[in-house]
Amino acid sequence: MSTLAATAPTVALERRTTSIPWYLWCAALAVTSAYIGGYWDIAWHRSIGRDTFWTAPHMAIYACGVLAGISSAYLIFNTTFGRAGAMRAASVRIWGLYGPLGAFICAWGGVAMLASAPFDDWWHNAYGLDVKIISPPHMVLAGGFFGIEFGTVMLMLAFMNRASDRTRAALERLFLYVGGTCLAESLLLKLEYIDRSDMHSALFFIVVSIGTPAILVAIGVASTRRWACTIVSAVYMAFGVALLWILPLAPAEPKLGPVYIPVTHLIPWEFPLLIVVPALVVDLILQRTDTWRPFLRAAAAGLAFFATFVAVQWPFANFLMTPAARNRLFGAHYMGYNTRPGSAYANFQFFTRESTTAFWRGMVIAMLITCLMTWIGLHAGRAMQRIKR
Amino acid sequence: MLALGLVLATARSASAHIGSPDVYLDGQAGPYRLFVTVRPPRVIPGVADVEILTTDAGVRDVRIVPLPLVGAAAQFAPVPDVATRSPEDPQLFTGHLWMMTIGEWQVRVTVDGDKGTGTLSVPVPTLPQSTLGMNPAVRGVLIAFMLLLSIGFIVIVAAMFREARLEPGAAPGPDARRRGRIAGAAAAIVAGVTIFLGNYWWTAEASTYAGYIYKPLQMTPSIVSGVASGSSQTSPILHLSIHDPGWIFTRRVDDFEPDHDHLMHLFVVSPDLDRFWHLHPAPASTGAFEQPLPDLPAGSYELFADVVHRTGVPETITASLDVPATSGTPLSGDDSAWTGPASNGRIAWVRDSQPLTTKRLTMFTFRVEGASGQPATDLELYMGMPGHAIFVRKDRRVFAHVHPAGSAPMASLALTGSAPHTGHASDPAQAGHETHASIPPTVTFPYGFPEPGDYRIFVQVKRAGRIETGVFDARVD
Numbered sequence A: 001m002s003t004l005a006a007t008a009p010t011v012a013l014e015r016r017t018t019s020i021p022w023y024l025w026c027a028a029l030a031v032t033s034a035y036i037g038g039y040w041d042i043a044w045h046r047s048i049g050r051d052t053f054w055t056a057p058h059m060a061i062y063a064c065g066v067l068a069g070i071s072s073a074y075l076i077f078n079t080t081f082g083r084a085g086a087m088r089a090a091s092v093r094i095w096g097l098y099g100p101l102g103a104f105i106c107a108w109g110g111v112a113m114l115a116s117a118p119f120d121d122w123w124h125n126a127y128g129l130d131v132k133i134i135s136p137p138h139m140v141l142a143g144g145f146f147g148i149e150f151g152t153v154m155l156m157l158a159f160m161n162r163a164s165d166r167t168r169a170a171l172e173r174l175f176l177y178v179g180g181t182c183l184a185e186s187l188l189l190k191l192e193y194i195d196r197s198d199m200h201s202a203l204f205f206i207v208v209s210i211g212t213p214a215i216l217v218a219i220g221v222a223s224t225r226r227w228a229c230t231i232v233s234a235v236y237m238a239f240g241v242a243l244l245w246i247l248p249l250a251p252a253e254p255k256l257g258p259v260y261i262p263v264t265h266l267i268p269w270e271f272p273l274l275i276v277v278p279a280l281v282v283d284l285i286l287q288r289t290d291t292w293r294p295f296l297r298a299a300a301a302g303l304a305f306f307a308t309f310v311a312v313q314w315p316f317a318n319f320l321m322t323p324a325a326r327n328r329l330f331g332a333h334y335m336g337y338n339t340r341p342g343s344a345y346a347n348f349q350f351f352t353r354e355s356t357t358a359f360w361r362g363m364v365i366a367m368l369i370t371c372l373m374t375w376i377g378l379h380a381g382r383a384m385q386r387i388k389r
Numbered sequence B: 001m002l003a004l005g006l007v008l009a010t011a012r013s014a015s016a017h018i019g020s021p022d023v024y025l026d027g028q029a030g031p032y033r034l035f036v037t038v039r040p041p042r043v044i045p046g047v048a049d050v051e052i053l054t055t056d057a058g059v060r061d062v063r064i065v066p067l068p069l070v071g072a073a074a075q076f077a078p079v080p081d082v083a084t085r086s087p088e089d090p091q092l093f094t095g096h097l098w099m100m101t102i103g104e105w106q107v108r109v110t111v112d113g114d115k116g117t118g119t120l121s122v123p124v125p126t127l128p129q130s131t132l133g134m135n136p137a138v139r140g141v142l143i144a145f146m147l148l149l150s151i152g153f154i155v156i157v158a159a160m161f162r163e164a165r166l167e168p169g170a171a172p173g174p175d176a177r178r179r180g181r182i183a184g185a186a187a188a189i190v191a192g193v194t195i196f197l198g199n200y201w202w203t204a205e206a207s208t209y210a211g212y213i214y215k216p217l218q219m220t221p222s223i224v225s226g227v228a229s230g231s232s233q234t235s236p237i238l239h240l241s242i243h244d245p246g247w248i249f250t251r252r253v254d255d256f257e258p259d260h261d262h263l264m265h266l267f268v269v270s271p272d273l274d275r276f277w278h279l280h281p282a283p284a285s286t287g288a289f290e291q292p293l294p295d296l297p298a299g300s301y302e303l304f305a306d307v308v309h310r311t312g313v314p315e316t317i318t319a320s321l322d323v324p325a326t327s328g329t330p331l332s333g334d335d336s337a338w339t340g341p342a343s344n345g346r347i348a349w350v351r352d353s354q355p356l357t358t359k360r361l362t363m364f365t366f367r368v369e370g371a372s373g374q375p376a377t378d379l380e381l382y383m384g385m386p387g388h389a390i391f392v393r394k395d396r397r398v399f400a401h402v403h404p405a406g407s408a409p410m411a412s413l414a415l416t417g418s419a420p421h422t423g424h425a426s427d428p429a430q431a432g433h434e435t436h437a438s439i440p441p442t443v444t445f446p447y448g449f450p451e452p453g454d455y456r457i458f459v460q461v462k463r464a465g466r467i468e469t470g471v472f473d474a475r476v477d
Helices: A007-016 A022-047 A056-081 A085-089 A101-127 A136-162 A165-188 A202-209 A212-223 A228-249 A276-288 A294-320 A356-385 B136-163 B174-212 B410-416
Strands: A092-094 A097-099 B008-012 B023-029 B032-039 B046-054 B059-068 B092-099 B103-113 B116-126 B218-227 B234-243 B265-269 B276-279 B282-285 B288-292 B299-308 B314-323 B336-338 B347-350 B362-368 B388-393 B399-402 B442-447 B453-463 B466-476
Touching: A022 A056, A022 A101, A022 A136, A022 A165, A022 A228, A056 A085, A056 A097, A056 A101, A056 A136, A092 A101, A092 B136, A097 A101, A101 A136, A101 B136, A101 B174, A136 A165, A136 A356, A136 B174, A165 A212, A165 A228, A202 A212, A202 A294, A202 A356, A212 A228, A212 A276, A212 A294, A212 A356, A228 A276, A276 A294, A294 A356, B023 B103, B023 B116, B023 B442, B032 B103, B032 B116, B046 B059, B046 B103, B059 B092, B103 B410, B116 B410, B136 B174, B218 B299, B218 B314, B234 B314, B265 B399, B276 B388, B276 B453, B299 B399, B314 B399, B336 B466, B347 B453, B347 B466, B362 B453, B388 B442, B399 B442, B442 B453
Parallel strands: none
Antiparallel strands: A092 A097, B008 B314, B023 B032, B032 B046, B046 B092, B059 B103, B103 B116, B218 B234, B234 B288, B265 B276, B265 B299, B276 B336, B282 B288, B299 B314, B347 B362, B362 B442, B388 B399, B388 B453, B453 B466
16 A cells, blocks of 8 residues: 655645534434435325325435435535545546545435435336335435445445544534434335334344344444443434334324324324444443454354343233323324224234244344344454544 | 036136226216226226316316225315316316325315306226336346445445454455454345345235235136926026135125126127127025026037125126026016027117227217118116117127116115216106106217227117117227
């Protein structure tokens, strides 16, 4: 590796990074808009049903692409064609253009979101309106979201890892906030498999284990803050309860049939998962195992995460099935207009679709996935600590 | 029972009516007479187009809402849409409604005007008919996006491993460049695997949807020897065995409801449409019907059997039948036949000089005349209605059994609780309860041809206990 003689640009860069630049705020606002828009859209489909391209939740979702596009376009064009030598020195080169790596990833995410629009439109015309989240065009859109989320994380990391201590502290706070929206977005995508009637199935724990520990641990290790995982999951929790409490204040009526349950206001999603408790335990373990080999560290943190999550979520699911949870605080009584009255969900029952053997096999798989995801998170976090551009 | 002679029978695909999915209804919404056209979507969930034509200039506001015809969700309607008044015709209103599930739905039309408020419900079967192919422009755009995203993914990953960890100002050395190339190659594999798995998933989703595409019931006809009801001698019996080729699990073959007096209306036509029978087989066992065969010349015949499920979903089941010359049982009850111009009744088609076009609500009016051309005064209700019309395209790929109330089956209509217009009653309270003394000599059928072509229209009325059939040809551009 050779080093360019670039003392002056480095000094200039240091001076520039004494405060959080506007494009980082813009990128953070983009991922916030995507999460709120996505959650709002789900509430829209649980209460109103019919939508158009121009609904408010859709605008919030697409604002993510616009805001991320503005920040990444500014960074790439300013670095490539502007006079910001320091910026270019801290950039990567792709197709003759210069810019922070995160800006290119955000731009990629924006293109993916753009591509999903004609794909989704054709899909609706070919197979009918898809009334589920997990469909190929929606996954292209989700790929766009996660591109922007990941790009924003990389953008923050590059600035954070180059910043002075004082600025780094501010950037870390923003970084953990963005990590919280990443966690929230990833769980939003899984809603079809993690409702309260699923919470006593192995499938629920498998679905939650895919991604969640990796995001938490990677962000936690990359930030080097003592309670990073707890803060990230607290951000998810705060968003979840805020939207649970705020959205029902808006009046709404179904504009699609079949209507099985009359609805008069927006129906939010459920009370957020209690990820914050295992995240706290993971923080404690990570603080005390810094010298351990990654494999052992991942096994310890992964097992602790899984055991704690089962220990808190399982009884909490029992609670959500009781009349005590059917209030504005816990929101267990909120049901979409198309919830079938005879369904297990409508009757506050758990799904029983696994045999005992399948359940225990699934729980072992979920535990192993949790450990694997923790290991991936540890390595990703260490790699993220070294991101400079 | 003993199988008779050589009988070649095949079944072919059909739908509710055949090739004629649009629903036309002439009905009363309280004091307002409405002509409603509903064009169901070809994919479900999808958007139905709705047109409402009112005869009353005092209508201020028309609202439309979709809801299932039966079941728990039939009691809770979503927020209705306000239909848009046409700028060209102030008595025409249009709207678009999402039909979300497979089965039988209803479009509830609520009219508000000078005479108060009235409601009419139109039964609409929602049966997915096809999937949409991808046109070359969309395919080109999506392939371009796929290539851009794939290549972009590869170069970004390569740049990440080549440069992202370098200190500002440092240039990538040989190791970094090699790391970038390896990462780029790995990213290319990931992109390829993602595209492969995505294609696999897409194919699986398309296959799942294909399973929802409507597959009509199938029918196997055979001719057996048996003793017809009311007779002591053996005679040929048409045995119809209905089976489900596999569609949605809620469909059954033992839940048919009587539709204007009969569980099944069977139409037998010759390939040239120069012979026509309207029969009413009786249930023999689960999924099986039997009908004493009338006299039949040798030849090939097409069978169209109309049935209505308890859910309100109508189906027209088709089959082909090759028979030798058959000496059968004389027609009785509501059974009727037309075997050529010599047996034509005195029925005239009252029409203007406008050419017939497709997908446009048209009122087909027929006048029944006496021997000297004067209006008939001896009409009776035929299975509860002044008349029945069967529209068949010459290639038999379009078939519709229509009544004065329209193309919706009466059994489905009964589930809505709406009052159909019976083609002549001015007072909705009289609908369906007329005596022959009140039946005027004209009968009108609201219908729209789905496709261009040459059609034959069979019109049947009952006069003084005798069923008469008028046959008319129509060219549709």
